[in-house]
Amino acid sequence: METTSRLEIRHECPSVEQYLSLRREAGLSPMSAAGAETGLPRSCFAVTLVEDGDLVGMGRVVGDGGCFFQVTDIAVKPSCQGRGLGKTIMREIKGYLDTLPSETYVSLIADGEAARLYAQYGFAPVMPMSQGMFLKR
Structure with missing residues (x-):
């Protein structure tokens, strides 16, 4: 007997443990449990992909709720990559x-080849007009 998995798209944050x-x-990059406990409920929008009860992908939009938003936490479980789940996450985020x-103003930081995925949803490099930066700690 063949079993098929069922992918659920949920517009909710994962638990702190699932997120980390x-x-x-x-x-x-690692985040603290305390930071996740504070930050996750403050998401403007979140999407999680759940398959057979397991979190296999996620993405969030954070921001001030009016003028500035950032797409963040786009992640797919390595064993589930190559199945278009990143596109599913981005499609849901783009809908929001x-x-x-x-x-x-909507921004994101694209690591490596992920820029190709984000470009499919209208994101473009800001260089040379602007340069993304972060606070080095």
């Missing part, structure tokens, strides 16, 4: 972003 675990497994006023 998927970030680690997907090779994203399309409800915002056109003057809203």
Whole structure:
């Protein structure tokens, strides 16, 4: 008998434990549990992909709720990559972003080849007019 998995798209944040675990497994920078406990509920929008009860992908939009938003935490479990799940996450996020006023500034930081995925959803490099920066700690 063949079993098929069922992918659920949920517009909700993962638990703190799921969030930290998927970030680690997907090779994203580590975050603290305290930071996740504070930050996750403050998301403007979140999408999680759940397959057979397991979190396999996620993405969030954070920001001030009016003028500035940032797409963040795009992650897919390595064992599930190559199946278009990143596109599913971005499609859901783009649907949310399309409800915002056109003057809203939406940004993201693209690591490596991920820029190719984000370009499919209208994101473009800001160089040379601007340069992305972060606070080095």
